[in-house]
Amino acid sequence: MSLDLLAMLLVFGLLIVGAGLHKRNMERIYTKMVALSSKDVSKKDLYEELSAPQGSNFNAFALTAWILLSIAVAYFYFLTPRISLEFNYLQIAPLAKSPIGLVTFAAVVAFVTTVAIVSLDLPKVYSFYEMPKRLKAAIMSTVPVLGVSITCSTYMATVYPPEFSTTFISALGFVTLFGSVAILLSPIYIRAMGVTK
Amino acid sequence: MKACKGLCTLILMIFLSSVTIVGGVPGPAGGGGGGDGSDNKHGGSSSKLTLKKFVNYLEDWEDEKEFDRMKELLWKEPWTKETYIPPAVWFYCSYPNDTISRSDELDIGAYIQDDHNPIDIRRVVHLYLEVQDPGEEEFRTVASQKIQVDEYDQKYNNTQRLFPEVRSFDYLDRVGDVKLRIRATDGVSVWDSTNRRDNPKSGRYGERVLTVYNNPAKINSTTMNIEPDLARWDEYIIYTFDLADKDQDDVDVTLHVYRNNSVEKSGKEGLENETARNCTANGDALFCISRTFPAKREESTFSFNVEGSEIFDKEDAGKNFSYKFSCNDSMNTTWSEMGYGPQLKEIAAITVEPNDVIPEDENCYWWGRYSFSLKVCSLNPEGEDVTVTLFTKTENGSAKQCGKSLTDHVTRGNVTTFAFKDLKPFDVTDRNKTFGYYFTYDVPDQKGDYKTELKRGESAINPKALEHPMLSLVTISNLVLIGLISLLVGILMERKLFRGGR
Numbered sequence: 001m002s003l004d005l006l007a008m009l010l011v012f013g014l015l016i017v018g019a020g021l022h023k024r025n026m027e028r029i030y031t032k033m034v035a036l037s038s039k040d041v042s043k044k045d046l047y048e049e050l051s052a053p054q055g056s057n058f059n060a061f062a063l064t065a066w067i068l069l070s071i072a073v074a075y076f077y078f079l080t081p082r083i084s085l086e087f088n089y090l091q092i093a094p095l096a097k098s099p100i101g102l103v104t105f106a107a108v109v110a111f112v113t114t115v116a117i118v119s120l121d122l123p124k125v126y127s128f129y130e131m132p133k134r135l136k137a138a139i140m141s142t143v144p145v146l147g148v149s150i151t152c153s154t155y156m157a158t159v160y161p162p163e164f165s166t167t168f169i170s171a172l173g174f175v176t177l178f179g180s181v182a183i184l185l186s187p188i189y190i191r192a193m194g195v196t197k
Numbered sequence: 198m199k200a201c202k203g204l205c206t207l208i209l210m211i212f213l214s215s216v217t218i219v220g221g222v223p224g225p226a227g228g229g230g231g232g233d234g235s236d237n238k239h240g241g242s243s244s245k246l247t248l249k250k251f252v253n254y255l256e257d258w259e260d261e262k263e264f265d266r267m268k269e270l271l272w273k274e275p276w277t278k279e280t281y282i283p284p285a286v287w288f289y290c291s292y293p294n295d296t297i298s299r300s301d302e303l304d305i306g307a308y309i310q311d312d313h314n315p316i317d318i319r320r321v322v323h324l325y326l327e328v329q330d331p332g333e334e335e336f337r338t339v340a341s342q343k344i345q346v347d348e349y350d351q352k353y354n355n356t357q358r359l360f361p362e363v364r365s366f367d368y369l370d371r372v373g374d375v376k377l378r379i380r381a382t383d384g385v386s387v388w389d390s391t392n393r394r395d396n397p398k399s400g401r402y403g404e405r406v407l408t409v410y411n412n413p414a415k416i417n418s419t420t421m422n423i424e425p426d427l428a429r430w431d432e433y434i435i436y437t438f439d440l441a442d443k444d445q446d447d448v449d450v451t452l453h454v455y456r457n458n459s460v461e462k463s464g465k466e467g468l469e470n471e472t473a474r475n476c477t478a479n480g481d482a483l484f485c486i487s488r489t490f491p492a493k494r495e496e497s498t499f500s501f502n503v504e505g506s507e508i509f510d511k512e513d514a515g516k517n518f519s520y521k522f523s524c525n526d527s528m529n530t531t532w533s534e535m536g537y538g539p540q541l542k543e544i545a546a547i548t549v550e551p552n553d554v555i556p557e558d559e560n561c562y563w564w565g566r567y568s569f570s571l572k573v574c575s576l577n578p579e580g581e582d583v584t585v586t587l588f589t590k591t592e593n594g595s596a597k598q599c600g601k602s603l604t605d606h607v608t609r610g611n612v613t614t615f616a617f618k619d620l621k622p623f624d625v626t627d628r629n630k631t632f633g634y635y636f637t638y639d640v641p642d643q644k645g646d647y648k649t650e651l652k653r654g655e656s657a658i659n660p661k662a663l664e665h666p667m668l669s670l671v672t673i674s675n676l677v678l679i680g681l682i683s684l685l686v687g688i689l690m691e692r693k694l695f696r697g698g699r
């Protein structure tokens with residue numbers, strides 16, 4: 001298995017496990033609640049009661065971070081033939097030829113992500129978790145970090161095929177991408193590991 | 198009486214010859230070299246056997262037991278017949294059917310049965326194979342054999358002879374019924390097998406009638422080919438085909454060339470019915486030419502080289518033709534299916550010469566600009582209006598038109614250059630590939646073609662993927678825009694849809 005494929009599996013694995021853990025966290029809360037309460041409580045009502053607003057600024061940055069995350073993932077894996085020779089930005093001649101090809105590609109990805117965020121009601125996920133200020137700051141800081149990842153991927157594309165070693169840039173792009181995913185999902189992982197009540 | 202005479206003569210001959218060989222007859226006289234002298238009353242010591250002595254011997258032996266045994270041993274059957282009867286002859290042929298092709302092989306021979314004549318009076322018999330060919334009234338001799346008196350089977354008094362000269366009927370130039378029989382002669386009398394009763398099981402016939410048919414030569418139409426398919430009117434053209442004839446005859450193959458009415462090469466529309474130029478074999482063909490080919494049993498490839506035959510002339514340029522073959526093995530004529538070709542090129546109106554491609558950047562990037570040009574000169578004194586179009590083609594890709602077509606009037610003696618300048622014929626998917634280009638035009642060039650051959654670029658397209666480097670206004674602008682768009686979308690979503698998670 002190539003390193004690129006392994007890197008891709010790591011990022012997507014982190015996302016999928018995060019989604020699974022969130023679901024488990026919610027189930028555990030519901031089960032505890034049912035055990036402690038004599039009345040029947042519906043899930044919907046419980047979740048409604050549990051959600052706590054995290055603030056507009058945080059939400060705006062978190063949403064921006066998730067959009068940038070999807071762009072960073074698309075850039076890292078599909079701007080150059082890293083994963084597939086057939087399915088990548090360089091095979092879409094009109095985009096690669098256009099001076100606004102990069103931003104167009106990103107806009108398409110952003111649109112798809114926006115649709116997904118709205119349909120999944122992503123800000124609500126954060127509202128179920130306890131969010132200390134430092135954690136919020138960390139999540140908001142992923143916006144520039146993901147900017148670094150996108151810049152690294154863009155650089156890799158501009159020098160493709162590279163005539164010199166680009167390992168450092170590639171590694172930096174991956175580390176920033178992976179770190180951002182980890183930070184964005186950290187409330188879920190922290191709750192799952194039982195660090196906070 | 199006769200028998201007794203015969204016996205005595207034989208005994209006498211044997212006895213005399215014994216004496217001659219051994220110098221004496223061993224016997225009771227004891228006079229011979231081998232005698233033991235115990236009984237010498239007839240001859241004393243003399244070793245010479247006289248007739249009188251021999252008679253005495255016989256009279257003396259008559260009373261002895263062994264005398265009858267000796268008579269028995271020395272008895273020879275006397276000739277019982279003195280009249281010679283010619284032996285019976287049959288035509289022999291093992292072929293089971295009544296019809297046979299000219300090339301089918303068979304064993305032909307004669308069968309003789311001589312039950313009447315003892316070896317002493319048998320005669321040497323000459324056998325002749327006679328054939329009555331189709332349409333003929335007379336038999337003719339095609340082969341002969343000779344049977345010696347001692348060549349009969351001792352037990353059955355018969356013999357059989359094959360005529361290796363005749364193994365098939367491939368010599369026939371006409372098909373039909375062939376009659377075969379055997380004629381025999383012993384030097385005194387002549388007879389034949391005609392009236393003998395047939396015995397097909399053993400292959401013996403009085404007279405055999407075989408219906409001989411011909412296997413016509415055949416051309417396999419699927420193997421017909423013409424090279425080159427697109428040719429100049431005066432070019433060397435070769436027609437090839439696969440021919441087979443089970444009878445392995447020398448086959449006269451005639452090529453018939455027709456002019457198509459249809460412009461389409463594959464058009465099977467009617468053929469132009471014009472007066473034949475050199476054709477006698479087929480009236481509606483434009484041209485016919487014949488050659489003789491030694492056909493074989495299996496299909497083998499032959500070619501019709503029409504060099505020097507002047508099938509086409511200048512007026513045929515630009516026209517399409519069809520062709521057919523007929524083959525005749527001197528008995529049957531068969532025809533191939535219609536083949537299409539050649540397509541003759543037009544007579545040249547211009548001369549063309551493509552120039553090398555000039556890339557804007559020596560690195561040959563896909564986003565770079567390239568200039569192409571074609572030099573054209575008219576061959577007609579009045580000049581030609583020529584429209585030229587440029588096509589480029591990358592490795593494994595299809596040709597695509599590049600830029601717009603150019604039209605100009607070209608004159609004789611002056612070279613007109615059709616220049617396609619500063620074109621961007623490639624895209625990002627063409628990077629790292631070799632490329633070629635060609636021009637098409639609406640008048641025939643010096644080769645009779647309407648396009649130049651594919652000319653290769655000197656080097657492959659540079660593999661570099663993106664035109665703008667990282668530190669360029671375009672790239673940086675793109676990145677800044679990405680950040681701004683993301684932020685804007687995030688804020689808008691929050692404001693319009695989520696409102697702080699409330």
